[in-house]
Amino acid sequence: MTHQYNEEIVIEKLHNPDTMRQAFGQVVEHYGERLYWQIRKMVVSHEDADDLLQNTFLKAWSNIEMFRAEARLSTWLYRIAVNETITFLNRERQRNNISVDSDDSFLLNNIESDEWFDGDEIQLRLQQAIARLPEKQRLVFNMRYFDEMKYEDISEILGTSVGALKASYHHAVKKVEEFLLACD
């Protein structure tokens, strides 16, 4: 049975010890998929995305009293997810001896044999192009191109001005298009 999600009621319940667990279940159900895809597009592997999504919700659960009702739950959860993702990527770069200046193409090393990737040639190229972008541009590109998020919402999540985000997206699109056209 699907419950209708009312954020105001859910937030109220999250601050009540008797209802917080049930309300948090509703939060997981409502935001789980969106956050998963956000993480997955950054880390590529399904297993890593699954781990990071669980960590995101565990962190949110442990710090639920830090969430202020006047903020938006989605923004708060996205921020946790982005932080978890960035921490993971830094750890992976260190583990693979990748320098800070290099891109994250190493994440796609085994993508063709990955059972959870069934994209065609052009989709693979797109992922390769995205992996070549700097981390911040990659985040912005994913949020804007795939999720069609508003710049204002991205700005709240990443703590960057709308103007800077527009510039960042513009550069990202240009680089992705150039890469894709060069492959033709």
Add this chain to the structure above:
Amino acid sequence: MKKKEDILQQIGGKTGYKVPEGYFENFTARMTEQLPERQLPKPEIVTTWQKLRPYIYLAAMFAGIWLMLQVFVAPIVEADKAMTASVENDEDLEEYMLYSMDNYTVFETFYADAE
């Protein structure tokens, strides 16, 4: 140029990634199962005394200032009033003035009055 503009539209925002069957359907149950038990910190109870304390301190401060005025300033004002009352009579005032002036000033005053 047209080709360049279309290339991202052609892909249409598809990633090519997929998830195991039923992954999202089962995720909520899997996630809520592993949430540790936890209690929210009890909200701090504010007593009536804590609420009123700043106002009471403020009132006490004003009372102290009023008391100090009564003790130190009021007697001086009262003394001034008594002095004023004692010199309200013109004759007494003239006598007081004459008594407190030296002879030269007295004569000078008389001379000025005569003129």
